[in-house]
Amino acid sequence: MDIELICLLAMLGSFLLANLLLKLPVSISMVIGAVAGALVGGEGIPLRHLFEGTFTYVDTMLIISSAMLFMTVIQESGALEALNATIVTKLYRHPALMLMMLMLVIMFPGMITGSSTAAVLSAGALVAPVLLLIGIPRAKAGAIVAIGSIMGMAAPPINIPAMLIGGGVDMPYIGFDGPLLLLTLPCAVISVLLLGLRHCRNLDADKLAESLDLEVGKKYGFRLYIPIIVLFVLLVLSKAFLHFPQLGTCLIFLISAFIGLFTGRKFNFWDKALKAMDTTIPVLAKLMGVGMFIQIMTLVGARGWIVVSCLSLGITAVYIASLTIMPAFGAISSYGAASVLGVPFLLVLIQAGGHNDIMVASCLSFLCCLGDLMPPTALAGNYAAQIVQLKYKFVLKYCVVPFLICIAIALAVLLNSSFFSFLTV
Amino acid sequence: MLMYVYLAIVAFILLLVVVNMFRKRKNIFYQIDAALVMVTLILRLLLVK
Amino acid sequence: MKRKIPFHIMTASILCILVIVLVVVLTMIFSQAREAEPIYPGKGVTDVRMLSDWFPKLKGTNGDTEVYILDSGVKGSSMLVLGGTHPNEPAGVMTAIMLIEYCQPESGVLFVIPRANNSAFTCTDPQEAAPMKYYIDTDNGTRWFRFGSRATNPTDQWPDSEVYVHASSGQQLSGSETRNLNRAYPGREDGNFTEKIAFGLTELIKRENIQITVDLHEASPEYTTVNAIVAHEKALDLANLTLWMVEDSMKITVEASPTNLHGLSHRELGDSTNTLALLMETANASQGRLHGRMDSDLVVTGKDKFYTRAYGYGALNVDYPADGISLSERCARHITCVKEFCSMYEGEAGLISLGNLPSYDEIIDQGIGHFLKDPQ
Numbered sequence: 001m002d003i004e005l006i007c008l009l010a011m012l013g014s015f016l017l018a019n020l021l022l023k024l025p026v027s028i029s030m031v032i033g034a035v036a037g038a039l040v041g042g043e044g045i046p047l048r049h050l051f052e053g054t055f056t057y058v059d060t061m062l063i064i065s066s067a068m069l070f071m072t073v074i075q076e077s078g079a080l081e082a083l084n085a086t087i088v089t090k091l092y093r094h095p096a097l098m099l100m101m102l103m104l105v106i107m108f109p110g111m112i113t114g115s116s117t118a119a120v121l122s123a124g125a126l127v128a129p130v131l132l133l134i135g136i137p138r139a140k141a142g143a144i145v146a147i148g149s150i151m152g153m154a155a156p157p158i159n160i161p162a163m164l165i166g167g168g169v170d171m172p173y174i175g176f177d178g179p180l181l182l183l184t185l186p187c188a189v190i191s192v193l194l195l196g197l198r199h200c201r202n203l204d205a206d207k208l209a210e211s212l213d214l215e216v217g218k219k220y221g222f223r224l225y226i227p228i229i230v231l232f233v234l235l236v237l238s239k240a241f242l243h244f245p246q247l248g249t250c251l252i253f254l255i256s257a258f259i260g261l262f263t264g265r266k267f268n269f270w271d272k273a274l275k276a277m278d279t280t281i282p283v284l285a286k287l288m289g290v291g292m293f294i295q296i297m298t299l300v301g302a303r304g305w306i307v308v309s310c311l312s313l314g315i316t317a318v319y320i321a322s323l324t325i326m327p328a329f330g331a332i333s334s335y336g337a338a339s340v341l342g343v344p345f346l347l348v349l350i351q352a353g354g355h356n357d358i359m360v361a362s363c364l365s366f367l368c369c370l371g372d373l374m375p376p377t378a379l380a381g382n383y384a385a386q387i388v389q390l391k392y393k394f395v396l397k398y399c400v401v402p403f404l405i406c407i408a409i410a411l412a413v414l415l416n417s418s419f420f421s422f423l424t425v
Numbered sequence: 426m427l428m429y430v431y432l433a434i435v436a437f438i439l440l441l442v443v444v445n446m447f448r449k450r451k452n453i454f455y456q457i458d459a460a461l462v463m464v465t466l467i468l469r470l471l472l473v474k
Numbered sequence: 475m476k477r478k479i480p481f482h483i484m485t486a487s488i489l490c491i492l493v494i495v496l497v498v499v500l501t502m503i504f505s506q507a508r509e510a511e512p513i514y515p516g517k518g519v520t521d522v523r524m525l526s527d528w529f530p531k532l533k534g535t536n537g538d539t540e541v542y543i544l545d546s547g548v549k550g551s552s553m554l555v556l557g558g559t560h561p562n563e564p565a566g567v568m569t570a571i572m573l574i575e576y577c578q579p580e581s582g583v584l585f586v587i588p589r590a591n592n593s594a595f596t597c598t599d600p601q602e603a604a605p606m607k608y609y610i611d612t613d614n615g616t617r618w619f620r621f622g623s624r625a626t627n628p629t630d631q632w633p634d635s636e637v638y639v640h641a642s643s644g645q646q647l648s649g650s651e652t653r654n655l656n657r658a659y660p661g662r663e664d665g666n667f668t669e670k671i672a673f674g675l676t677e678l679i680k681r682e683n684i685q686i687t688v689d690l691h692e693a694s695p696e697y698t699t700v701n702a703i704v705a706h707e708k709a710l711d712l713a714n715l716t717l718w719m720v721e722d723s724m725k726i727t728v729e730a731s732p733t734n735l736h737g738l739s740h741r742e743l744g745d746s747t748n749t750l751a752l753l754m755e756t757a758n759a760s761q762g763r764l765h766g767r768m769d770s771d772l773v774v775t776g777k778d779k780f781y782t783r784a785y786g787y788g789a790l791n792v793d794y795p796a797d798g799i800s801l802s803e804r805c806a807r808h809i810t811c812v813k814e815f816c817s818m819y820e821g822e823a824g825l826i827s828l829g830n831l832p833s834y835d836e837i838i839d840q841g842i843g844h845f846l847k848d849p850q
């Protein structure tokens with residue numbers, strides 16, 4: 001047995017032991033797993049490597065934190081309630097259309113930022129209460145938000161795993177829009193109708209009106225929505241016009257949040273900001289743990305072992321691994337899946353021939369994105385569950401079928417990549 | 426220029442983390458989580474890494 | 475009455491002290507990366523200048539870097555060798571250092587920049603678990619060299635935009651490429667930090683009228699372009715002539731620089747200056763995703779059982795023998811081609827000849843350390 005495999009088993013073993021048996025948080029379990037791997041690999045406790053690994057996620061940390069602050073402002077100012085009331089009263093007669101519109105709203109921030117977390121925390125949190133209002137059960141509403149945010153993360157114009165995979169083989173990020181839409185739109189539509197339509201065929205307008213808060217909207221009117229509009233305008237401007245100053249998603253969230261302080265109900269910002277960070281700290285720590293874990297995997301050679309083992313089984317196994325191991329790697333990190341597995345897999349598939357490179361890279365990036373549903377890290381899943389105030393395992397149950405549909409669609413496109421090559425123009 | 430804005434954001438988030446760590450009765454795991462985040466944020470704030 | 479400190483305040487305080495200790499220790503560790511390895515200029519070096527001499531805005535920044543000038547005194551053409559565009563590709567740096575310490579040109583002028591992206595030498599890439607130094611034995615003692623990051627240190631340029639848009643072409647790449655010097659050419663005077671470095675290098679090439687520019691790189695063995703010379707269309711003839719000369723000692727291919735891939739030295743320097751732009755790649759296991767344990771030995775010996783296995787599965791583009799592809803072999807490839815570029819070049823300005831360089835076989839037999847100065 002390779003020493004690298006022993007290290008990997010030690011890492012996974014001590015992680016699971018700490019997380020499942022000792023009931024430690026994911027973050028601390030990841031650190032324990034990383035330290036165990038380093039010890040077995042004969043590296044002692046390599047402080048430098050442990051903390052260097054965390055820096056992969058500095059920017060992600062800032063985006064999550066600022067998105068949380070933005071959401072808090074939107075909720076406290078009353079914009080959220082007002083928006084829910086508007087959507088429901090305008091669209092309740094056409095449930096299928098309403099569901100698809102809501103799905104698109106969930107996806108939008110993910111499309112623009114390439115981050116499922118940003119999607120869940122901004123649009124997901126806006127839409128979730130609407131879903132509950134129209135009678136969709138909590139768990140299913142959570143699943144819709146989780147799947148929607150992942151479709152948004154994978155959808156064009158920004159798909160970060162696709163960029164990471166492309167960057168690893170010097171493939172410019174051009175021509176991905178068509179393939180990614182082909183993958184994400186059907187999955188999004190099927191998922192939301194499958195999960196939601198049954199519950200909102202016959203909506204009663206009066207009943208809905210009772211549970212809606214129409215007062216805030218009337219009191220502050222249009223100006224309640226200014227922060228949301230500013231957010232979308234800034235996000236779109238900085239992506240559509242290359243010469244528009246690149247503020248970054250993090251700063252855009254904060255600017256919009258700041259504006260929101262003056263457009264609705266007054267509240268104590270400092271208190272609410274503290275509360276928002278309170279729920280965010282465990283997620284940030286989880287990212288720190290993931291960073292350490294992957295760095296030590298690389299250090300002791302466990303990363304190499306995983307990739308070489310996947311390659312050793314031949315081309316069919318690479319297909320199978322793309323459909324299984326790659327999304328499963330999301331249990332650690334979906335970006336990690338893209339750079340650790342996506343790049344070598346793409347190279348093998350390109351060498352095998354008969355494929356359209358861009359289609360294959362799109363499929364692989366799509367499969368990586370699905371990893372954001374994988375527990376325990378499940379960035380999209382956990383936050384979606386938190387928004388509907390449930391434990392993730394209840395939400396996860398309803399994610400399984402859409403997840404399998406996504407995998408099936410990805411496989412179909414992957415196998416027929418050359419047929420779809422007209423989309424890459 | 427943008428870098429200093431982002432460093433200010435890091436400082437603000439760091440402040441929120443530290444205050445949360447001391448704020449109310451939290452279990453030790455939560456505090457360890459906060460400490461982990463603090464190390465990374467401080468190292469970036471000081472432009473060490 | 476003595477007030478009792480609440481338990482949670484106590485644990486929080488202890489953790490804070492721990493955090494401060496960790497920060498101090500880590501600051502000491504990470505700051506070590508800012509020390510550059512010593513380079514001992516050989517007899518051929520006639521002048522050492524700074525890149526800021528050609529682009530003053532770089533002065534005082536972490537992007538300013540040494541330019542070694544080896545002027546033969548005999549009229550001829552000029553060549554620029556770039557090492558350390560990517561400091562995680564050590565064969566480029568080591569080849570440049572060897573030229574500085576060993577080479578004595580017989581005609582023309584040789585410019586060598588061993589640390590093209592100086593800032594990227596001051597950190598390592600997260601999740602790559604790279605060693606901070608690697609060690610090479612010379613005839614009398616061991617020397618250390620800095621292993622760096624592929625990209626500019628974020629402490630010099632941060633944050634990255636989500637998407638990197640190459641300025642002159644509008645091409646979009648992953649945001650992490652914002653700090654990649656070899657995606658920033660030809661650079662911008664008022665661009666970001668990395669674009670400024672690229673601009674400085676372009677200025678040097680223009681003002682010194684450099685006829686040949688060779689950018690030395692390495693790639694992971696599973697990568698598609700490896701063991702290759704990538705040439706701008708103007709430099710294709712020179713590359714093919716060189717290929718013909720070196721084919722007997724090594725397996726190598728010539729690739730034309732793709733016209734739709736922007737920001738790379740072989741594309742943009744060729745387009746925006748008169749230089750013949752060439753880029754070279756060798757196979758570096760420590761840079762790939764398949765390697766086993768990561769340490770200085772892997773960097774220097776290139777010996778890795780996983781790569782040898784992957785070669786057996788047909789997953790690589792290069793032959794990967796069980797005893798690895800050593801740094802000496804990789805440098806031998808670079809040196810041999812650089813030398814042949816010069817001997818094959820017939821420019822109007824005259825010839826350039828890099829006398830006194832060991833042959834491919836000599837470097838492999840005696841090791842790169844033999845052609846470096848002893849530690850002083």
Ligand SMILES: [Zn+2]
Nearest residue numbers: 560563691692
């Ligand atoms: Zn390179």
